[in-house]
Amino acid sequence: MANESGITAYSVKTKTKNVPMIDPVIDVKSGRYIASGKDAAGNKMSAIMSKATAEGHISSGAAKKGTGWS
Template identity: 75%
Template sequence: MATEKGSGITAYSVKTKTKNVPMINPVIDVKSGRYIATGTDSEGNKMAAIMGKAAAEEHIKNGNAKKGSGW
């Protein structure tokens, strides 16, 4: 589950087992009606976070993420 910390998208890193890790260069895709932000952490590990439509549109509007496929 994605959370909003400051102005960027943060998520749980499975590899390092840490919460609220900032996502670098997130891209939000729509797959099966779900909004999924994908990106990397500062160490280059891949991350993903699922969010609602309102949160996804807000991040794109603020310039925190880019639109991906499925829009």
């Protein structure tokens, strides 16, 4: 899910894989780490990831903490 430019996800609208997410925010909901953001065209995107991956993106500055973090 990750590359050197940040979080990538599948775009349901354009049916393409590994689309870079712009300004992702990682929320914790029901124990799951969910990154949500938009692609270059403004379409909403989401990606589910592990705690370690989420913390790595936040520490590198690729994403911001959202709601649900303790």
